[in-house]
Amino acid sequence: MRKILFPTDFSETSNNAFVYALKLAENIGAEVITLHVYELPIIDMSYTDVPVYQAEVYESLELNNFENFKDQIPMLRKIAEQHKLDHIKMSNMMLQGDLVTNIIQTVKDEFIDYVVMGTGGATGLKEFFIGSTTASVMTGTNALVLGVPANSQYEPIKKIGFTTQFTIEELDALRKLLPLAKGFKADIECLFVKNGDNEVNEVIIADWKVIFKEEKVTFHIIESKDVEDTIIDFVNLYRINILAMLNQKRSFWEGLFHTSLTKKMAFHTKIPLLALHND
Structure with missing residues (x-):
């Protein structure tokens, strides 16, 4: 069975892209693996001589991330139910560390065929229509990567x-x-x-x-x-409904995501961008 990796931060932008991941899974006969990545902050421990304290802080942060992860998964299942896609096989992963590194490694480890991820968010479409994170994933993996703009609403792919x-x-x-x-x-x-x-x-x-x-x-x-x-x-x-382009070298994509084309597309279209690749 084909596999679709869906990185999520549980934001509205990610939830919007989740519908695309589910619809893609339904139409190509695939399962969806959700991936939540969190980073532990660097804590200044210069004011304490107790190393155990640092371990306790990190343990508490990891527990909070896990509890949040556990609370959010039912929301994803609810989205699937709302779109009558709850029959799609879905599993969930949570990893600590750098987002892009974890996505690329998971693609390799799990033999992922597609990555579907929302783009946009806190920095806004103007600055992050596709953005450096999605660009890095597109150029760092051989999986097909679908970047879904924050203002894109799923429509049948015709x-x-x-x-x-x-x-x-x-x-x-x-x-x-x-x-x-x-x-x-x-x-x-x-x-x-x-x-x-x-x-x-x-x-x-x-x-x-x-x-x-x-x-x-x-x-x-x-x-x-x-x-x-x-x-x-x-x-x-x-x-x-989807615009596909050949995934070329990193400089091509990083240049594309900072050109007026990207900004124009962010404001004049709401369609996802699919990065194809050559082996």
């Missing part, structure tokens, strides 16, 4: 957008997107924004169309100098 420049790497990524699309019985709308600096041989485009002729895949080639606005317009015009 259209999946895929941005491409018709590279070999993107060809493989598109193939990996097919099972997800088939699980949701969704169409894949591929977008190539032609701006003069990224010419693609027409033969290559024709080859792609032949390769995917039996699939529910459509190719759109739009000439525009404004790539960002073209993507936004495309997402809105075709009512895209």
Whole structure:
């Protein structure tokens, strides 16, 4: 059975993303593993000569985290029940330490196929639409990572957008997107924004169309100098429910999350971003 890892801090943003995790599990036949990570604060013990005191403080903090974890799990089950998804197999984990490190290690240890996580929160969408945490997970693991904006409300996945420049790497990524699309019985709308600096041989485009002729895949080639606005317009015009991109090197994602495209998407769209990868 496929596995979906759902990191959560039990915030409203995380709970919102939980619905996506459950729906994904239902449509691809997967189980959900929730993961709560907490960090113990650094305590200044310079005013005491009793080492035991420090151990007691940490033990108390760990107990408080565990009690909070125990109290929140029923809330997740309630969300599942409200959406008639309580039949989805679900297990729960709580780990101490760095969030990103624990997510990446859990993906390896549990053979995770997808990571679904909410983005946004206390720092606000303007500064953290996808953000450094999700970006680090996207670039640090081979799992497919779905980042769900805080203002995104789940809608049936009927259209999946895929941005491409018709590279070999993107060809493989598109193939990996097919099972997800088939699980949701969704169409894949591929977008190539032609701006003069990224010419693609027409033969290559024709080859792609032949390769995917039996699939529910459509190719759109739009000439525009404004790539960002073209993507936004495309997402809105075709009512895209998930936008997928190839997971490239770290600098690509970290750059993307600080560009005007990200900010525009944060304010003009409410769709999740799916990071695909190549092995």
